[in-house]
Amino acid sequence: MIPDDFELMAYVDGELDAQSSKRIAEAVEADPALQAKVDALIESRTVARAAYAPMQEAPLSRALQDMMDDLEAGLESHSDAPAWQSADASPSGGAGMLSWARHRAAAMTAMGVAVGALATWALMPQTQTEAFLTLTEATGTQLSDRAQRALSQTPAGENVDGFTVQTSFVSGAGRSCRQFTLVDQDGIACLDASEWHLVILTDVAGSSDFQAAGGTDPMAVATAGLGVARVLTDEEEAAQIAQNWRRQVD
């Protein structure tokens, strides 16, 4: 069966499935007239692309550049994406970068390396009487019962007195983990047995001059250390909340 012109065009443009493509390739190879049509179709595409090639790398107009600068700045200052999504989001090497890598951050770990300002603020009740964090000399910073409830029951994106879960994911070891914001702090907590444990809590607002060694973003380091097997969808997260975060095993 001789392919018609539309089939040849779809073949040239890569629109056919493998079987159809193979059939037409064989027909074209056996018929110089078909080959000539295919060559012309390919040339038309080449010509169209050539028409605009000299202008594709032109600098942005001033107004558009300003708009893109504002967009990028907005993305960086209102990040609601997890740290592991920060890399390579933009062909420009920065346009789509989410904010983590640029945050001045104070590293605090579950061992309780608390920067004073953070510990003081986070321990104080905000609009409620019960704090999200507790600090003891023996154990350092820990999640309070209120934080345990919030982590278990709050859908991502819902703000509870300054505490907002940003995303939920399964770690490389199969643990359920949640990245959260507490006022101007970011943290990650993972579930062990029936209790959430703080993996990291870090100041992202620049309220501390403490810098992680080598300028490395502590959230990214913590995330890399945990590994991310997968990010939960809204539906999966809702299911986990409904069943009180049964341990994930991939």
Place this chain on the structure above:
Amino acid sequence: MARSPERLVREGLVQHLPKFRRFALSLARNQADADDLVQAGFERALAKARSYNPAYKIETWVFKIIQNYWTDQMRKQARRGTNVDIDEAYSLMGEDGRQSVETRDLSFKARLAIEQLPEDHRSVVALVLVNGESYKDAAEILGVPVGTVMSRLYRARQTLMQQLDSDHTRGGRA
């Protein structure tokens, strides 16, 4: 995770800017107009970002907004037929374009030939040939069936090649 539609749109605009610019450049006649078109399209995308459905490709959604804006603008203008300013077209090629026959030859003639296509043909050329969109996505963006995309594309290609052959036969430009 729950990223808002607004954020997804903002990310998409930043991430796919080169693609949107190529599309706009294919529709508009010069870089300045193309960037104005992108900016206007982005403003509309941001204004309606709350209604963006993440189930759809962000590129397709924004292409459609840019295409609609372009179509609206064209409708507002008096129908003036093909209006390619030769000096402007040469200027698009840069200084070397005026000086070198080899440099200006294919891309210049191709540009003029595309400019002379009907707008609905030019849109398909811009989406499929210049930007590499699939027939299906082009159909979604333009709001027409895939068969219409194919027929427009085929006729546009024929016109384009005939125009270039004609120029070649005459040994002159446009």
